Amino acid sequence: MRREVRFRLNGEAVSAQVAPHESLVEVLRDAFGLYGARESCGQGLCGCCTVLVDGTAVSGCLYLGILAENAEVKTIEAGTALDAVQEAFIETGAFQCGFCTPGFILMTRQLLDEIPQPDEEQIKHYLSGNLCRCAAYPQIIEAVQLAAIKRRKA
Amino acid sequence: MKRATHPAETGQVGRAVPRLESWLKVTGRAEYVHNLRLPGMLYGKIFRSTVSHGRIKRLDVSAAQAVGGVHRVVVAADLMTVVPDLHFGPAFHDQPMLAIDKVRYVGEPVAVVLASDPHVAEEAAHLIVAEYEPLAAVYDEVEAMTSKAVVHDELKPAGTFPDLKHLKGKKNTNIALDFHLRRGDAAAAMKVAHRVFEHRFRTQQVMHTPLEPLVSVAECTEDTITLHTASQSPSFVRIEIARLLGWPENRVRVRVPFLGGGFGAKLYIKLEALVGVLSLLVKKPVKISLTMEEQFFHITKHATTFRIKSGVDRDGRIVARECEVWWNGGAYADIGPRVTQKSGFTAPGPYEIEHVAVDSYALYTNLPPAGALRGFGIPQLVWAYESHTDMVARELGADPVEFRLKNILRDGRPHATGTIMRDAATDKVLERTAQLLDWKKPFDRGSGSVRRGRGIAVGFKACVAPTTSFALVSVNVDGSVTVYCSTVDMGQGSDTAMAQIAAEVLSVTAESVKVVHSDTDVTPYDMATLGSRSLFHMGNAVKLAAEDARDKVAALKREAGFPQDATLKDVFKKKYGMQAGNVLGQASFVPGYTSPDANGLTDNATPFWMVGATGVEIEVDTETGRVRITRLVNVADVGTPINPKIVETQLSGAAIMQIGFTLTEKMEFDAEGQLRNASLAEYKIPGFHDIPERMTNETVEAEQRSGPFGAKGVGETSTFGVSPAIANAVHDAVGVRITSLPLTPETIFMKLQESK
Numbered sequence: 001m002r003r004e005v006r007f008r009l010n011g012e013a014v015s016a017q018v019a020p021h022e023s024l025v026e027v028l029r030d031a032f033g034l035y036g037a038r039e040s041c042g043q044g045l046c047g048c049c050t051v052l053v054d055g056t057a058v059s060g061c062l063y064l065g066i067l068a069e070n071a072e073v074k075t076i077e078a079g080t081a082l083d084a085v086q087e088a089f090i091e092t093g094a095f096q097c098g099f100c101t102p103g104f105i106l107m108t109r110q111l112l113d114e115i116p117q118p119d120e121e122q123i124k125h126y127l128s129g130n131l132c133r134c135a136a137y138p139q140i141i142e143a144v145q146l147a148a149i150k151r152r153k154a
Numbered sequence: 155m156k157r158a159t160h161p162a163e164t165g166q167v168g169r170a171v172p173r174l175e176s177w178l179k180v181t182g183r184a185e186y187v188h189n190l191r192l193p194g195m196l197y198g199k200i201f202r203s204t205v206s207h208g209r210i211k212r213l214d215v216s217a218a219q220a221v222g223g224v225h226r227v228v229v230a231a232d233l234m235t236v237v238p239d240l241h242f243g244p245a246f247h248d249q250p251m252l253a254i255d256k257v258r259y260v261g262e263p264v265a266v267v268l269a270s271d272p273h274v275a276e277e278a279a280h281l282i283v284a285e286y287e288p289l290a291a292v293y294d295e296v297e298a299m300t301s302k303a304v305v306h307d308e309l310k311p312a313g314t315f316p317d318l319k320h321l322k323g324k325k326n327t328n329i330a331l332d333f334h335l336r337r338g339d340a341a342a343a344m345k346v347a348h349r350v351f352e353h354r355f356r357t358q359q360v361m362h363t364p365l366e367p368l369v370s371v372a373e374c375t376e377d378t379i380t381l382h383t384a385s386q387s388p389s390f391v392r393i394e395i396a397r398l399l400g401w402p403e404n405r406v407r408v409r410v411p412f413l414g415g416g417f418g419a420k421l422y423i424k425l426e427a428l429v430g431v432l433s434l435l436v437k438k439p440v441k442i443s444l445t446m447e448e449q450f451f452h453i454t455k456h457a458t459t460f461r462i463k464s465g466v467d468r469d470g471r472i473v474a475r476e477c478e479v480w481w482n483g484g485a486y487a488d489i490g491p492r493v494t495q496k497s498g499f500t501a502p503g504p505y506e507i508e509h510v511a512v513d514s515y516a517l518y519t520n521l522p523p524a525g526a527l528r529g530f531g532i533p534q535l536v537w538a539y540e541s542h543t544d545m546v547a548r549e550l551g552a553d554p555v556e557f558r559l560k561n562i563l564r565d566g567r568p569h570a571t572g573t574i575m576r577d578a579a580t581d582k583v584l585e586r587t588a589q590l591l592d593w594k595k596p597f598d599r600g601s602g603s604v605r606r607g608r609g610i611a612v613g614f615k616a617c618v619a620p621t622t623s624f625a626l627v628s629v630n631v632d633g634s635v636t637v638y639c640s641t642v643d644m645g646q647g648s649d650t651a652m653a654q655i656a657a658e659v660l661s662v663t664a665e666s667v668k669v670v671h672s673d674t675d676v677t678p679y680d681m682a683t684l685g686s687r688s689l690f691h692m693g694n695a696v697k698l699a700a701e702d703a704r705d706k707v708a709a710l711k712r713e714a715g716f717p718q719d720a721t722l723k724d725v726f727k728k729k730y731g732m733q734a735g736n737v738l739g740q741a742s743f744v745p746g747y748t749s750p751d752a753n754g755l756t757d758n759a760t761p762f763w764m765v766g767a768t769g770v771e772i773e774v775d776t777e778t779g780r781v782r783i784t785r786l787v788n789v790a791d792v793g794t795p796i797n798p799k800i801v802e803t804q805l806s807g808a809a810i811m812q813i814g815f816t817l818t819e820k821m822e823f824d825a826e827g828q829l830r831n832a833s834l835a836e837y838k839i840p841g842f843h844d845i846p847e848r849m850t851n852e853t854v855e856a857e858q859r860s861g862p863f864g865a866k867g868v869g870e871t872s873t874f875g876v877s878p879a880i881a882n883a884v885h886d887a888v889g890v891r892i893t894s895l896p897l898t899p900e901t902i903f904m905k906l907q908e909s910k
Contacts, residue, residue, distance in 0.1 A: 021273060029189075030191075034182075035182065035183075035186075035188075035189040036181070036182020036183070037182075038186075038188060038365075038366070038414075040365040040366065040367065040414075040446060041365075041446045041833070041834040042445055042446055042447075043446075043833060043834060043835055045834045045835060046365060046834060048365055075182070076180075076181060076182035077181065077182055077183075082177070082180065082181070086180040086181070089180050090172050090173075090176040090177075090180060091172070093170075093172065093173070093799045093800065093802075093803050095173075095179055095180070095645075096415075096645030096646065096647070096803060096804075096807060097364070097365070097366070097412070097413060097414050097415045097416075097644055097645030098175070098178070098179030098180075098184050098412065098414070098645065099186065099188075099364075099365045099366045099414030099415060100365050101179050101180060101182075102180075102181075102182040105180060123842075124842040124843060125842075127842055128841055128842045128843055130841075130842075131365065131834070131839060131841055132365075133362075133363055133364060133365050133415050133417070133811070133839060134415060134645045134803075134807045134811075135806070135807040135808075135810035135811050135840060135845075136803060136806075136807060137810065137840075137841075137842055137845045138806055138845065138849055139803055139806070
């Protein structure tokens with residue numbers, strides 16, 4: 001049933017034995033020990049399981065692991081130093097329990113790649129697929145705006 | 155390295171220190187039980203009841219057991235080979251780990267499939283067959299008072315609470331606690347009052363929905379058991395597991411890393427009893443991780459009905475108030491009886507009223523269990539008394555703010571219990587909220603189909619008592635500081651706050667302090683992380699323990715003949731011959747408390763009061779009934795903030811959560827007690843588009859003199875006034891009064907049609 005799936009994970013060539021029903025979150029967790037993408041609602045509605053596949057954010061709890069074949073997969077664990085978005089989330093206090101935070105950070109990076117200086121409405125619209133039960137939303141808006149400034153300066 | 159210990163004179167308290175765990179959380183490395191996998195671990199999948207009340211006639215697990223990869227299918231009788239009595243709970247020992255003979259709500263756990271592959275466990279669970287003989291069921295809390303349908307044959311209070319003892323062995327009742335408060339003579343005062351007003355309000359059943367659903371892992375040896383669990387109350391889990399197993403507490407270890415949200419869902423004991431006994435049964439580690447859907451079947455917030463009646467004199471003073479509150483506790487009591495009493499006694503609101511009568515009832519029904527949710531019953535009460543107070547003011551032709559200020563309960567005045575109010579800035583909080591809204595200035599009331607209105611509400615809460623916190627603070631030989639405490643950081647920032655308190659005392663930077671997470675083998679007893687008690691109770695314990703450590707270090711230096719600025723290394727070298735070791739400070743903190751008498755009266759009802767007011771400006775679309783919050787103002791008395799940034803995010807987050815409970819969230823049950831919307835697709839929690847357009851969060855200048863550095867709890871304060879402030883604003887905008895939550899567009903639209 002399982003078959004080998006090869007892909008690039010956070011910049012490295014990897015492979016894993018993946019069953020057809022396994023989600024990308026399960027593959028990341030069980031084969032690679034990466035826990036930053038988390039299954040929460042299980043329906044692709046909360047964004048806690050966000051993973052970037054070929055530069056596009058997907059719901060890792062619904063995205064099948066085998067579909068990652070030959071893809072470039074990026075998770076919150078990529079990189080060694082904090083980027084502008086992560087720094088901005090810390091400086092503005094844009095999280096509480098932290099469970100949803102990786103999803104918000106990955107989506108914010110994608111947002112700022114597309115729209116380098118988003119206004120408040122654009123931020124709300126773009127991130128509306130991510131839920132934060134601690135409701136750090138006002139601080140997340142601040143974080144995105146700060147991250148945009150940090151990126152411009154860099 | 156940024157964690158290096160730097161001397162810092164003062165200023166650790168009151169500083170917006172970024173959360174200590176920031177790096178872990180933004181890089182996805184924070185530890186949650188959700189992540190935990192142990193070698194040889196089995197996953198449990200729960201098979202649940204499909205009827206709300208019934209006798210189990212037949213339970214056939216053979217097909218499930220036959221699925222390849224299934225380790226074992228477990229029913230109640232199997233668990234009883236390990237533990238003869240499966241019933242657990244903080245107030246009543248009423249909840250079986252798996253249903254025995256009877257089921258009492260749809261979704262109740264009946265059997266568990268164990269497999270090393272969670273997909274196999276899930277598939278097999280679908281193959282279990284159960285047949286039930288249906289029994290009469292009751293769902294409404296008021297009906298439950300007199301219903302022929304009785305949820306439990308006999309009441310089984312846990313014995314820990316003196317006011318539940320009289321319920322032991324009671325039959326033919328759904329009342330799990332009746333609390334009464336009598337001050338003066340409310341009935342007589344109503345008769346002579348100038349005007350009397352009576353209204354009835356309702357709140358709906360809702361769920362916490364922490365994004366990390368409930369999860370517990372158990373592993374055991376021959377005579378020890380370790381629970382890794384997403385729990386807000388590791389000390390209670392240890393006590394309850396030890397009781398169930400008949401083991402000494404030191405054989406039970408409970409470890410808690412970060413929680414992915416709690417809000418009261420992860421309190422007392424939830425999955426821990428089941429996974430613990432499963433692990434002992436199969437002699438392997440066992441993990442049960444609920445799905446979001448399953449969470450709706452484990453813990454919820456009480457639906458309530460509240461009848462409130464006020465007598466007012468000619469001067470506009472409230473002279474009498476009667477409160478009758480029915481709490482829908484679902485099929486198992488959980489902490490409901492404590493909500494009924496500990497919050498029930500504040501039902502008359504933050505007003506000075508001479509004659510008060512409160513009757514508060516915890517009821518069993520055939521719905522999923524209800525317990526604590528951010529506010530411990532207070533938001534349900536404030537919803538009613540602040541809607542009512544607004545209605546009374548408007549009926550009297552009085553300004554709602556002026557009317558409240560005329561009656562507000564001020565410091566130095568007696569609360570309904572007889573307790574004299576101290577360090578509760580009720581008047582300041584209300585005045586500042588009105589000021590921020592420019593209450594006295596003209597207001598744009600909108601036009602056409604968009605009407606604008608504003609509303610205000612103030613509430614208060616007594617912190618639960620009596621409770622204990624114990625802390626250890628270690629000063630290591632290199633001067634670095636470690637805090638050991640069982641407070642759980644579920645997102646409220648307690649690690650950072652405790653570090654700031656210890657750092658202030660020991661003159662180091664807060665960032666350099668390490669706070670060890672709850673592990674009952676290591677961290678000492680704490681009642682629980684609940685009810686905004688930790689900053690006050692554990693904060694005081696940490697402060698005292700740090701002072702103890704500081705004094706011991708000073709004494710050591712004196713005794714060894716060193717000046718006070720000498721390094722600990724030099725002192726240790728001289729005294730013990732080596733530069734290794736630590737100095738340990740310890741302290742416990744138990745504030746005073748007097749139990750209420752037979753009339754519910756006491757001279758010391760609580761260690762501290764939380765006070766919060768909310769003001770809103772809204773728009774109502776009269777064509778759709780939709781409410782848009784254009785401005786929301788929270789003002790709170792939090793004493794003196796330890797970390798102003800975290801205080802602000804707590805105020806803002808709690809208020810937005812309460813917006814969900816006000817406008818969209820409701821567990822919808824059909825006539826058979828089946829939950830129809832157990833998913834985030836149909837149960838809508840607030841997202842980006844639901845937040846107010848403008849939001850202000852403020853604290854008034856205040857000091858909790860008995861708190862650590864003048865501080866007190868903040869986690870729930872801004873939930874109090876949100877719902878009634880919005881309902882009051884809806885009335886202000888379009889003249890219709892909604893008395894039942896949530897305020898959906900449909901409800902408002904229908905009311906508007908009726909009023910035409």
